[in-house]
């Protein structure tokens with residue numbers, strides 16, 4: 001039933017079951033989107049497909065493969081006792097006639113107990129077999145993860161000197177992608193400078209930032225930190241020197257205190273509070289029932305996107321690394337939050353080498369250098385003034401940005 005050529009059927013059946021739970025989770029998570037956009041039939045197409053696939057596989061496996069062996073198996077293991085009854089009925093008169101009724105009863109008890117043990121033992125063997133199959137399938141999945149290539153680490157690491165960041169003719173293609181996400185990108189951030197990466201969505205900003213802490217390795221060219229290729233640096237030293245604020249921040253489902261302290265496990269409570277305060281988080285802390293010990297993600301204590309961003313900034317402030325890579329969240333619309341975030345950013349980036357990805361151009365006006373990335377290449381580079389005078393992509397983006405800002409003021413003034 002489970003071995004030989006049926007093993008792969010069993011694996012398919014389990015994979016279908018897996019798919020169904022994944023599709024189900026995705027569907028439930030997407031319910032707000034489905035509601036807002038009034039999607040009905042199409043939205044659960046994938047989920048429906050997964051259920052149908054599962055029921056088809058389950059039916060085939062259970063009906064065609066398992067029905068007969070399982071029926072035979074259950075009849076004999078679970079029902080062995082039944083066969084004793086006719087035997088007893090058949091033999092009882094003879095035993096009575098022979099006068100050895102006591103011996104007959106003892107025999108009967110022996111077989112009754114023995115048959116029950118056999119059925120339990122067989123059932124155990126059966127469950128052990130299916131357990132082994134499940135374990136094998138799970139092991140295969142673990143193997144898949146474990147066989148992912150290990151980040152190559154150098155045997156003789158070099159020590160970075162200073163915090164200069166340099167991209168030298170960097171190209172990078174994601175595995176399985178046809179077009180490079182970055183091609184021939186070169187720029188330098190001197191120690192203490194703020195270099196801003198801007199440009200259209202999908203231009204390669206996040207990708208470029210991810211190459212600095214080696215989330216990926218370049219396809220060609222090199223990324224240098226402190227004059228040393230990141231591939232020749234001890235990864236721990238590299239990570240110690242970089243604080244990274246992600247575009248989509250994930251807070252752990254634990255207290256705010258632990259969430260911030262993750263950046264520096266040795267930090268004291270006072271240090272964590274100081275970081276939270278520098279990141280303008282005190283208003284969040286004050287309104288929560290247990291202050292910094294409030295568990296995030298439990299009932300009633302969800303934080304807004306802007307609030308999560310500020311907690312993430314507190315985490316980066318606590319780390320106090322000389323290099324800061326900031327991938328600004330695309331959207332936190334309310335102006336109050338924006339002011340607080342600007343203050344938190346100022347606290348974080350003071351005196352640091354900063355690579356800042358910005359979606360709102362107001363953030364980058366003061367940057368030492370602005371790199372405009374479009375379709376994976378540098379379209380333009382320079383300071384805000386230089387780029388405006390060039391009348392290129394940046395000046396168009398700036399005009400659009402200002403128009404959008406102006407539109408907001410007009411709308412508030414009631415002119416539209």
Ligand SMILES: Nc1ncnc2c1ncn2[C@@H]1O[C@H](COP(=O)(O)OP(=O)(O)OP(=O)(O)O)[C@@H](O)[C@H]1O
Nearest residue numbers: 174175177181200201202203204205206207208247
């Ligand atoms: N993990 C990934 N695997 C494959 N392709 C990816 C991956 N991440 C990004 N890409 C692709 O690489 C290109 C650059 O993406 P990237 O995320 O760097 O853009 P971005 O400039 O940060 O955009 P945004 O402003 O929307 O954040 C895009 O075409 C994107 O689809």
Ligand SMILES: [Mg+2]
Nearest residue numbers: 205206207247
């Ligand atoms: Mg991005």
